[in-house]
Amino acid sequence: MVEERRPLLRFDGLSAGYGRRLVLNRISLSVPERSVTALVGANGSGKTTLLRVLLGLIKPRAGRIEYTLGERPRIGYVPQIDSSEVRFPVNAREVVIMGLTPSRGLLRRISPVDRRSVDEAMHIFRVDDLADRPFRAMSGGQRQRVMLARALVSRPELLVLDEPVRGLDLASASRLVARIDSLAQERGMTILVATHSLDLVANQADHVALFSEGRIEAGPAEHILSDEVMTRYHGMPVYVREVEGQLVVVPGHVDGAPRHAHRARRIARPAEERAP
Amino acid sequence: MSDWLLGTPLAPIPGAVAAGIVAGTLLPLLGMWVVLQRVVFLGITLAQLAAAGVALGLVLGLPALTMGALLTAAGVVGLTAAGRGRVADAGDSQLGALFCVASALALLFVSRSAGDLDQVDHVLHGNLVYADMDDVRIVGATLLLCVLATLATFPRILFCTFDPDTATALGLKAPRWLLFLFFVLAAALSVSMRTTGSLLTFAMLVLPPLAALQLKRGLRTSFVLASTLGLVGTLAGLFVAVSADLHVESSIVVTLFATFAVCSGFARRWWIGTALLAACVGGGVLLAQDGVSEPSAHEHLHDMAAEDASGESHAPYHLDLELAGRATPEGDLAVSWTLDVHCVTGPDALPPQLWLVLTGDGGLSEEHELLHEMQSLPVGDSRHTGTFGVPGQGGVHRIDGQLWTGSLEGADSLPLEPERFAVLGADVQR
Structure with a gap:
């Protein structure tokens, strides 16, 4: 059970879109402080649009964002990995240093304190040994960690992640999620994450907002991640089960689809029981 | 500036060399941002807008550079609106439309101005030589x-061009910084346009950065490389153009492209780069030698003078003067001259001073001192260059002249004997 926390910010009756297309239609959502809030939905469902409104990249057509502390919190942002620019001949350290740019004076050089912050952020995401490597020569996972270090170096109160594990293999994604989770707990940051990955949501999020056709259904993770809500949201049987202490979201049988019971049984058996 | 050029083919055009060095070194530093943002088409569209603005200034009799900057800035604002707040996000179709209309307007404006075809050539292709x-x-x-x-x-522009969304999220106003960058580009393009023309300006803006980025070095090294390659390509182009008697601006564009090709070769295999470099240098040398083997106008003049002098086998000296004139936007006449002194028997035979009576249509007659203390010159050949302005004579179409010696206002002044010198006059460029 997640303790009740006061919201860091609240979207109140927010509508937004592009051109004539309305993507978000009068949605309201609270983001509790010092928690992980996940925005889950299919492509085009509006989760990235909500983030873009929050980041000031597009203006809402109606509604507003209320900040509990009265002013916008310091934000760290990690965009989708495939949106990163790889033509620039910058190395990993130069990318991380960019995170300090808004807080630096126009003509001020990087101070020793700034350098220590950069080193620390790179160390946390284990990219300190890649500091001089060209950004364009890095793998997707390495780039994502460099972007996270850049977000962290600005000492954010709110960390916004857009599809942080998209395109990553299972191992890289698991390690990255664990790192973000521990960071949130250590530093007491509020994390807002947009994702397709229900498994990521199931095990890390305190609050979940399901996006569908411009509307949302939001609440504590234990409420949203139930068979009933998941089945209603997906329009097909979906089960939430616990395996070795981890929640997994499993699709049920779809009418008309062939059963692969023999394959499922083979996979479910422990490895030592399987024939070589 | 011109001292170290003496004895090189570039000696007659010190102004062109200086302008080439300045533009070839500095424009690539701005062009890096154009290439890194992949908005090369935007770069050529802005260059064309600057040309149209300069042409409009010529038609209306307004300051050409200011008009160029204003029209380019207006284009930046329009494209920012089309790109929903980001000039770099303007679509290809909008850029294409603007490029077409800017090119057409540049031609229309210059065709309405008094200078007509000369000005078309000047605005669109530049006039670096003058x-x-x-x-x-x-x-x-x-x-x-x-x-x-x-x-x-630099850090703000870098962040806003590298990742504008994150820069905005962290509190930088990325669209404003990008607008600032493109206004700076607009100013640079419109000023360069008058000297280097739209083609060379655009080439200097994008070819050296493209070449530098082929070598896949770090950020700061890439900027330094772009500037260096711009300088090398420009000087090489000038050298080949003057040696082979080719169109200067086009030659520089080709040598800048050659630097790009060589860098691309080195980026793939060292031997490809070396082969391309050898081919480019060899081609340049062959072109230059070919140009030298064919008598240029200047050499023809020299040969004629030698023939004249051959009748007097003991001619103590001979002077060849070549003139070039350009009408400035302010209505003045800018004259550049190159004097070749062939001192045969000794400096004592030379006249003590030398001055030019510049003549032209419309009754132009203007005196200007070219050299004094000529008798300190060495035996053999020496070359001297210089420029001077004649206020209010921008309407002159052709200039010529005569060489005189003695003091300017003194009673001892007299014209040199006609067989001692030859003057090559010129049409005034606009």
């Missing part, structure tokens, strides 16, 4: 200011 030190100062000061502006804001 650049004087005033041009160099204006272009140099403006480009230097533009580069300093981008250096002072």
Whole structure:
């Protein structure tokens, strides 16, 4: 059970879109402080649009964002990995240093304190040994960690992640999620994450907002991640089960689809029981 | 400036060399931002807008550079609106439409101006050869200011071009910084346009950065490389053009492209780069030798003078003077001259002073001192160059002249014997 926390910010009756297309239609959502809030939905469902409104990249057509502390919190942002620019001949350290740019004076050089912050952020995401490597020569996972270090170096109160594990293999994604989770707990940051990955949501999020056709259904993770809500949201049987202490979201049988019971049984058996 | 050029083929055009060095070194530093943002088509569209603005200034009799900057800035604002707040996000179709109309307007405007075809050539293709030190100062000061502006804001521009969304999320106003960058570009392009023309300006803006990025070095090294390659390509182009008697601006564009090709070769295999470099250098040398083997106008003049002098086998000296004239936007006449002194028997035979009576249509007659203390010159050949202005004579179409010696106002002044010198007059460029 997640303790009740006061919201860091609240979207109140927010509508937004592009051109004539309305993507978000009068949605309201609270983001509790010092928690992980996940925005889950299919492509085009509006989760990235909500983030873009929050980041000031597009203006809402109606509604507003209320900040509990009265002013916008310091934000760290990690965009989708495939949106990163790889033509620039910058190395990993130069990318991380960019995170300090808004807080630096126009003509001020990087101070020793700034350098220590950069080193620390790179160390946390284990990219300190890649500091001089060209950004364009890095793998997707390495780039994502460099972007996270850049977000962290600005000492954010709110960390916004857009599809942080998209395109990553299972191992890289698991390690990255664990790192973000521990960071949130250590530093007491509020994390807002947009994702397709229900498994990521199931095990890390305190609050979940399901996006569908411009509307949302939001609440504590234990409420949203139930068979009933998941089945209603997906329009097909979906089960939430616990395996070795981890929640997994499993699709049920779809009418008309062939059963692969023999394959499922083979996979479910422990490895030592399987024939070589 | 011109001292170290003496004895090189570039000696007659010190202004062009200086303007080429300035533009070839500084424009690539601004062009890096164009290439890195992949908005090369935007770059050529802005260059064309600057050309149209300069042409409009010529038609209306307004300051051409200011008009160029204003029209380019207007284009930046329009494209920012089309790109929903980001000039770099303007679509290809909008850029294409603007490029077409800017190119057409440049031609229409210059066709309505008094200078007609000369001005078309000047605005669209540049007139680097006739650049004087005033041009160099204006272009140099403006480009230097533009580069300093981008250096002072380097971290912000870098972040806003690399990842504008994150920069905005972290509190930087990325669209404003990008707008600032493109206004700086607009100023740089419109000022360069008058000296280097739209083709060479665009080539200097994008080819050296493209070449530098082929070598896949770090950020700062890439900027330095772009500037260095711009300088090398420009000087090589000038050298080949003057040696082979080719169109100067087009030759520089080709040598800048050659630097790009060589860098691309080195980026793939060292031997491909070496082969391309050898091919480019060899081709340049062959072209230059070919040009030298064919008598140019200047050499023809020299040969004629030698023939004249051959009748007097003991001719103590011979002087060849070549003139070039350009009408400035302010309505003045800028004259550049190159004097070749062939001193045979000894400097004592030379006249003590030398001055030019410049003549032209419309009753132009203007005296200007070219050299004094000529008797300190060495035996053999020496070359001397210089420029001067004649206020209010921008309407002259052709200039010529005669050489005199003695003091300017003194009673001892007299014309040199006609067989001692030859003057090559010129049409005044606009």
